[in-house]
Amino acid sequence: MQEYFVNLGIPQDIFNYVVMPLLIFMARVMDVSINTLRIMFVLNGKKKIAPILGFFEAMIWLLAIGQIFQNINNPMSYVAYAGGFAMGTFVGMTIEEKLALGRVLVRVITPSPMPELIEYMKDRNFRFTSVGAEGRYGKVNLLFTVMKREDLQHYIEKVKTLNDKAFYTIESVKRVSEDELNVMEDRPRFTTKVWSRLRK
Numbered sequence: 797m798q799e800y801f802v803n804l805g806i807p808q809d810i811f812n813y814v815v816m817p818l819l820i821f822m823a824r825v826m827d828v829s830i831n832t833l834r835i836m837f838v839l840n841g842k843k844k845i846a847p848i849l850g851f852f853e854a855m856i857w858l859l860a861i862g863q864i865f866q867n868i869n870n871p872m873s874y875v876a877y878a879g880g881f882a883m884g885t886f887v888g889m890t891i892e893e894k895l896a897l898g899r900v901l902v903r904v905i906t907p908s909p910m911p912e913l914i915e916y917m918k919d920r921n922f923r924f925t926s927v928g929a930e931g932r933y934g935k936v937n938l939l940f941t942v943m944k945r946e947d948l949q950h951y952i953e954k955v956k957t958l959n960d961k962a963f964y965t966i967e968s969v970k971r972v973s974e975d976e977l978n979v980m981e982d983r984p985r986f987t988t989k990v991w992s993r994l995r996k
Contacts, residue, residue, distance in 0.1 A: 816867055817876035823860035824880025825887055827853045832888025836897065839968060898968060900948055904939040904955055905931070905963045912958050917941060922951075942969055 834849040860877065867873045909926065917924050924941035943951060948966070955962050
């Protein structure tokens with residue numbers, strides 16, 4: 797690789813302290829971003845996609861670490877490696893948030909039932925369960941629902957609008973009992989969906 801850039805007329809010092817660290821940085825951003833997405837798919841039970849991402853993640857990592865060993869006396873390589881890891885974590889989390897893949901379990905606890913919220917959920921065909929429960933200060937109402945992550949923000953905004961003191965918890969869901977509600981199976985043409993979200 798070094799000979800290729802030198803043949804392009806790039807001075808040796810520029811290659812060692814600018815080009816090579818930049819390549820290492822970009823490689824780390826890519827493999828850490830892929831790692832973040834791979835973990836997301838593993839948690840969602842996607843056995844076909846996760847290994848493919850793992851293959852490319854490992855290959856890119858080997859290329860990056862190989863270049864560091866070839867430039868082991870260059871401190872900029874270490875800075876680029878660490879910086880790429882940090883940036884890759886940020887990029888991976890950003891992509892994951894944009895994709896909003898999978899489903900979440902939301903629990904909403906209020907002192908009394910919220911009929912407006914139940915009507916809101918019925919209008920949008922959310923599946924839910926509302927039960928009475930006992931809290932620290934007496935009777936409470938507990939509302940369970942499983943929804944797509946892309947619907948979560950609007951749902952929480954609705955909850956806060958109806959009761960700004962409502963207590964709620966959110967958990968990721970790996971799989972649900974009905975096949976048509978599998979956390980990812982209701983997303984045909986996955987690559988088209990990913991591309992359209994990344995373009996926003």
